[in-house]
Amino acid sequence: MKTGPLYKRKVLLGVSGSIAAYKSAFLVRELIKWGAEVQVVMTTAAKDFITPLTLSTLSTRPVYSTFLHEEEGAYGVWNNHVDLGLWADLMIIAPASSNTLSKLVTGACDDLLSAVYMSAKCPVYAAPAMDLDMYKNAATRTNLKELDARGVTIIPADHGELASGLVGQGRMAEPDAICEFISTHLQKQLPLFGKNVLINAGPTHEHLDPVRYLGNNSTGQMGTALARAAEALGASVTLVLGPTNYPLELHGLRVIRVVSAKEMLTAMQENYASSVLTICTAAVSDFTPMTAADKKLKKTSATSTMSIELKQTPDILATLGNAKRKDQKLIGFALETNNGINYAKEKLISKNADAIVLNTLSPNTGFESNTNAVEVFLQNGEQLTFPLVDKRSLGKQLLDALVDKFAWV
Numbered sequence: 195m196k197t198g199p200l201y202k203r204k205v206l207l208g209v210s211g212s213i214a215a216y217k218s219a220f221l222v223r224e225l226i227k228w229g230a231e232v233q234v235v236m237t238t239a240a241k242d243f244i245t246p247l248t249l250s251t252l253s254t255r256p257v258y259s260t261f262l263h264e265e266e267g268a269y270g271v272w273n274n275h276v277d278l279g280l281w282a283d284l285m286i287i288a289p290a291s292s293n294t295l296s297k298l299v300t301g302a303c304d305d306l307l308s309a310v311y312m313s314a315k316c317p318v319y320a321a322p323a324m325d326l327d328m329y330k331n332a333a334t335r336t337n338l339k340e341l342d343a344r345g346v347t348i349i350p351a352d353h354g355e356l357a358s359g360l361v362g363q364g365r366m367a368e369p370d371a372i373c374e375f376i377s378t379h380l381q382k383q384l385p386l387f388g389k390n391v392l393i394n395a396g397p398t399h400e401h402l403d404p405v406r407y408l409g410n411n412s413t414g415q416m417g418t419a420l421a422r423a424a425e426a427l428g429a430s431v432t433l434v435l436g437p438t439n440y441p442l443e444l445h446g447l448r449v450i451r452v453v454s455a456k457e458m459l460t461a462m463q464e465n466y467a468s469s470v471l472t473i474c475t476a477a478v479s480d481f482t483p484m485t486a487a488d489k490k491l492k493k494t495s496a497t498s499t500m501s502i503e504l505k506q507t508p509d510i511l512a513t514l515g516n517a518k519r520k521d522q523k524l525i526g527f528a529l530e531t532n533n534g535i536n537y538a539k540e541k542l543i544s545k546n547a548d549a550i551v552l553n554t555l556s557p558n559t560g561f562e563s564n565t566n567a568v569e570v571f572l573q574n575g576e577q578l579t580f581p582l583v584d585k586r587s588l589g590k591q592l593l594d595a596l597v598d599k600f601a602w603v
């Protein structure tokens with residue numbers, strides 16, 4: 195499965211009557227590979243080129259073609275074009291025949307496809323397919339120009355051999371190229387497109403000997419949720435992840451695995467300058483043993499106690515906060531058991547962060563929980579409250595709020 199802006203999108207695929215309709219089968223499969231949910235609507239003419247059964251089998255949904263429901267015994271049941279139009283996150287008309295293009299322009303809606311188009315509020319893409327002279331014809335040129343002016347994105351036809359045997363422009367773009375085109379087009383409109391986001395997550399382990407360490411129960415869920423949310427907003431995300439065994443959904447993310455605070459600092463420093471947004475969610479150990487034994491520490495019968503001398507680990511957030519930054523925002527997290535608001539405000543200053551996200555330890559929040567509730571303290575004194583919700587949704591809400599506040603666009 196590919197990742198990108200087509201993932202989990204509801205796509206209405208309008209198929210009109212052109213020999214290129216045979217490629218719709220491949221387009222349905224390609225869209226599904228990108229994670230989209232596909233509903234096919236086809237014109238009557240399209241059924242001469244490809245059967246509804248092929249498209250319904252591949253899309254795993256019934257194909258709609260007429261206003262009247264075609265199922266036996268379903269007389270008087272309508273395929274509701276308004277519902278279909280509103281259901282879709284985006285509509286792709288591929289192939290878009292010359293006839294269908296002209297109907298989209300004039301508003302003629304004597305078939306389900308054109309009626310659905312009239313009702314659709316989502317972005318619409320059209321991939322024309324016709325013979326070269328039809329494609330060159332002034333009527334087609336004018337229709338494509340007009341649709342473009344009205345906000346329909348035209349996916350230009352390819353140049354090559356045509357069904358007529360002639361060679362020229364008019365071949366429908368290939369299904370994989372259509373998906374790439376739409377994915378890039380949608381991606382470019384996202385607020386973090388072309389920007390790097392750096393996030394750290396999970397615990398760190400500070401080794402006492404080869405088998406023992408100082409660590410904590412952080413799972414890395416909050417940082418991963420933020421990474422996913424940043425990716426969905428178009429960012430290239432680097433996730434610096436400490437040692438966690440929690441089954442995180444890391445597919446498609448650039449992940450740098452680290453163990454200790456020192457390693458985490460190095461990975462963060464290497465990626466910091468190129469990132470517009472850095473979020474430190476990691477529960478970094480504050481202390482590390484002065485020396486780590488290279489062999490397993492043995493208990494002796496001579497004494498029943500043992501002391502380990504610890505030294506402070508580098509404070510990653512503070513180190514990044516005190517490094518020069520230009521057009522970059524740095525966000526820290528704070529987990530407190532008492533007096534949280536004061537500590538969070540103090541950290542905003544001592545770590546020179548642009549915002550501190552405060553979460554308090556309770557059965558439903560913090561380390562091992564799947565849910566979280568936080569308050570965000572911003573440098574300008576503003577305070578934002580995010581009530582209890584699952585961490586994935588919270589990641590999205592937080593990212594949306596940060597983008598809104600810092601407006602990189």
Ligand code: C5P
Nearest residue numbers: 474475476478508509510511526527528
């Ligand atoms: O000072 P405190 O550990 O409470 O601050 C928490 C914030 O600082 C978090 O964002 C955490 O990721 C970060 N931190 C850090 N390096 C440390 C300790 C905490 O970056 N050594």
